[in-house]
Amino acid sequence: xxxxxxxxxxxxxxxxxxxxxxxxxxxxxxxxxxxxxxxxxxxxxxxxxxxxxxxxxxxxxxxxxxxxxxxxxxxxxxxxxxxxxxxxxxxxxxxxxxxxxxxxxxxxxxxxxxxxxxxxxxxxxxxxxxxxxxxxxxxxxxxxxxxxxxxxxxxxxxxxxxxxxxxxxxxxxxxxxxxxxxxxxxxxxxxxxxxxxxxxxxxxxxxxxxxxxxxxxxxxxxxxxxxxxxxxxxxxxxxxxxxxxxxxxxxxxxxxxxxxxxxxxxxxxxxxxxxxxxxxxxxxxxxxxxxxxxxxxxxxxxxxxxxxxxxxxxxxxxxxxxxxxxxxxxxxxxxxxxxxxxxxxxxxxxxxxxxxxxxxxxxxxxxxxxxxxxxxxxxxxxxxxxxxxxxxxxxxxxxxxxxxxxxxxxxxxxxxxxxxxxxxxxxxxxxxxxxxxxxxxxxxxxxxxxxxxxxxxxxxxxxxxxxxxxxxxxxxxxxxxxxxxxxxxxxxxxxxxxxxxxx
Numbered sequence: 001x002x003x004x005x006x007x008x009x010x011x012x013x014x015x016x017x018x019x020x021x022x023x024x025x026x027x028x029x030x031x032x033x034x035x036x037x038x039x040x041x042x043x044x045x046x047x048x049x050x051x052x053x054x055x056x057x058x059x060x061x062x063x064x065x066x067x068x069x070x071x072x073x074x075x076x077x078x079x080x081x082x083x084x085x086x087x088x089x090x091x092x093x094x095x096x097x098x099x100x101x102x103x104x105x106x107x108x109x110x111x112x113x114x115x116x117x118x119x120x121x122x123x124x125x126x127x128x129x130x131x132x133x134x135x136x137x138x139x140x141x142x143x144x145x146x147x148x149x150x151x152x153x154x155x156x157x158x159x160x161x162x163x164x165x166x167x168x169x170x171x172x173x174x175x176x177x178x179x180x181x182x183x184x185x186x187x188x189x190x191x192x193x194x195x196x197x198x199x200x201x202x203x204x205x206x207x208x209x210x211x212x213x214x215x216x217x218x219x220x221x222x223x224x225x226x227x228x229x230x231x232x233x234x235x236x237x238x239x240x241x242x243x244x245x246x247x248x249x250x251x252x253x254x255x256x257x258x259x260x261x262x263x264x265x266x267x268x269x270x271x272x273x274x275x276x277x278x279x280x281x282x283x284x285x286x287x288x289x290x291x292x293x294x295x296x297x298x299x300x301x302x303x304x305x306x307x308x309x310x311x312x313x314x315x316x317x318x319x320x321x322x323x324x325x326x327x328x329x330x331x332x333x334x335x336x337x338x339x340x341x342x343x344x345x346x347x348x349x350x351x352x353x354x355x356x357x358x359x360x361x362x363x364x365x366x367x368x369x370x371x372x373x374x375x376x377x378x379x380x381x382x383x384x385x386x387x388x389x390x391x392x393x394x395x396x397x398x399x400x401x402x403x404x405x406x407x408x409x410x411x412x413x414x415x416x417x418x419x420x421x422x423x424x425x426x427x428x429x430x431x432x433x434x435x436x437x438x439x440x441x442x443x444x445x446x447x448x449x450x451x452x453x454x455x456x457x458x459x460x461x462x463x464x465x466x467x468x469x470x471x472x473x474x475x476x477x478x479x480x481x482x483x484x485x486x487x488x489x490x491x492x493x494x495x496x497x498x499x500x501x502x503x
Contacts, residue, residue: 035371036344037306038126039202039297040213042139043286044084044220045326047315048335050283055335056240060232060284063291067310070341072388073353077338078399078411079314080361082326084220085141085470086402087313087360092140093119094364094379097402101462103476104404108140110468120376122364123149126211129373134201137194137215142470154197159190163224169274171265178222179271179278181230189226191216195289199296206302209371216289219282219316221325223275229284230277237276240320240332241435247322249439251424253407254329256475256486259317262324276318297343307370308341311360320435327474329409329418331428331436334401336360342370342388352391357411358384359399398456404476405464410456417441417453421477425450 048055052068053075080090085105086097093116097103101115123133127149135145136154145153161182163170168180186192198214218225247255266272290310297303317323317332326333338360361381368375369383387393398412406421416436418426425441427450440446464478475482 034305035129035131035209036342037206037209037302038131038211038367038371039198039293039306039308040122040139040211040367041290041293041308041310042088042137042213042215043290043310043312043337044138044215044217045314045316046219046283046286046312046337047318047332048337049280049318050287050337052339053335053337056280057238058234059280061287063287063294064310064337064339067290067294067308067341068339069350071308071310071339071352072341072391073351074338074340074358074384075353075355076357076399076411076413077311077336078334078357078359078401079312079336080359081402082314082328082333083403084313088139088141091311091313091360091363092122094122094361094376094381095119096361096380096400096458098405098408098458098461099378099380101465103402103464103478104469104474105142105471106465106468107142107470108146108468110470111465112467115465115467118378121146121149122367123211123213125364125368125373125375126371127151129371130208131371132206132208132210133213134210135213135215136197137191137213138217139213139215154194157190157193159188161188161224163222164227167227167230168278169269169271171269171271176222178224179275180224181227181281182224184226186226191218191286191289195292198293202293202296202300202302214293216286218286219279223278223282225282225285229281229288232284233277233280235277237273237280239272239276240318242319242322243435243437244322246320246437250426251420251422252483252487253420253422253424253475254418254426256483256490257328257330257403258321258323259325259327260322260490263319263322266319266324272319275324279316279318304343304346306343307367308339308343309363309367310337310339311363312336312338313360327403329401329403329407331416331430331434334399334409334411340366340384340388345388352388354387354391354393355413356387356393356395357399357413358395359401398453400456400458402458404474404478405461406477407474408457410453412453415449415453417450417456419454419457421480422483425454427453 049059050061051065079087081087089102127133132151134152164181171177314326315333315335320332362384365383369385398410401409410417416428426439427441428436
């Protein structure tokens with residue numbers, strides 16, 4: 001894929017990959033005496049700033065890079081929704097937001113039973129097929145893990161972490177808007193504890209196969225982690241390419257998705273460098289914990305009979321599109337890491353990759369096929385298992401990301417098409433414009449392509465589920481009145497106070 005930075009990322013395994021790849025070892029698959037185990041690694045808020053995706057040239061992710069070298073690396077993978085709750089609900093129940101009505105954030109336990117009853121969660125599916133479902137950390141969003149889904153789940157403990165804010169940046173007294181090292185020992189950090197649970201599970205013998213889910217929260221806000229992972233980062237961080245007038249050709253709904261206030265505050269405080277450095281440090285911290293799981297797996301009795309899937313629930317803006325965080329339908333917000341390894345496959349080529357556009361909605365059916373499970377008929381998506389043996393195979397369907405009813409993006413191998421509920425559109429050609437600076441919607445030369453991608457929009461939209469709503473922070477078909485307020489306040493303030501300083 002065309003790198004969004006003007007030069008390739010460097011990471012530890014490049015030389016090794018080149019040398020081994022040249023040997024082209026024979027591909028074969030061994031049969032296991034019992035069903036494969038699953039190590040299901042969920043990461044929160046991680047974009048493509050990793051070595052194996054090349055999203056940032058200074059990313060330090062040796063452990064995920066070595067997993068990528070052994071896996072099928074989906075280099076063009078995209079989230080189901082650019083927010084934690086709707087993406088995780090869709091992935092774990094196997095149903096698109098426009099088919100479930102679960103568009104925004106929910107308190108999982110407050111969703112009406114009648115809404116969730118028709119669906120089977122992924123851990124419950126494995127339990128129904130004789131697996132132990134074990135978990136720790138953040139898998140579902142924002143609630144106690146439901147007891148019917150798990151045989152055992154490590155209780156979440158609220159961390160009391162101390163920040164060395166003088167070594168980074170903190171916005172006022174806000175503990176959430178902190179970007180600095182912590183001073184606690186490793187064991188105090190929730191991600192370390194969740195990973196330790198996974199290490200313990202992997203180290204033991206099990207009579208039944210297991211589905212082990214480990215949720216790593218960082219790099220979610222606040223961007224804080226142990227000091228050693230800050231020390232791994234460069235002092236000066238290369239900023240992503242940014243076009244000051246980028247939003248000028250973007251429809252109003254798209255403009256409302258950019259978090260202009262965060263960008264303004266970071267610029268006023270000259271804080272973008274520590275913010276980006278802290279994000280990279282938290283990615284290295286997540287990488288360290290992934291490494292602990294991989295080391296435990298390699299040393300375990302399950303080393304040759306386990307499927308490993310690693311994914312992030314959505315991407316993240318670090319200044320692109322004048323924005324911070326997620327909550328948009330642009331590349332920075334939708335593109336995610338997605339790795340798939342089946343350790344039953346022996347002597348496979350290293351560094352396999354698929355550049356086909358894929359959605360995380362396919363994970364449910366993929367694991368179902370690889371583990372021989374009967375997947376419910378309602379489940380959306382399709383299995384990607386065949387790509388493990390044929391990574392070059394082309395896929396006909398693009399990836400669709402939903403952010404509020406009526407707002408969708410269609411991503412194929414080379415283009416992104418966005419359609420908003422009020423009819424606004426965007427179109428980008430990633431071969432010429434990887435930063436998505438030039439909106440081609442309405443250009444006569446792209447009319448046929450635009451029409452073709454428009455045909456991929458959802459054929460039906462289920463009404464918004466209102467029971468259990470926790471956060472509804474998007475202008476969409478169910479909140480159209482918010483657009484008028486946005487035009488009068490947020491955008492006008494940005495034009496008057498911020499835009500002149502960017503020229």
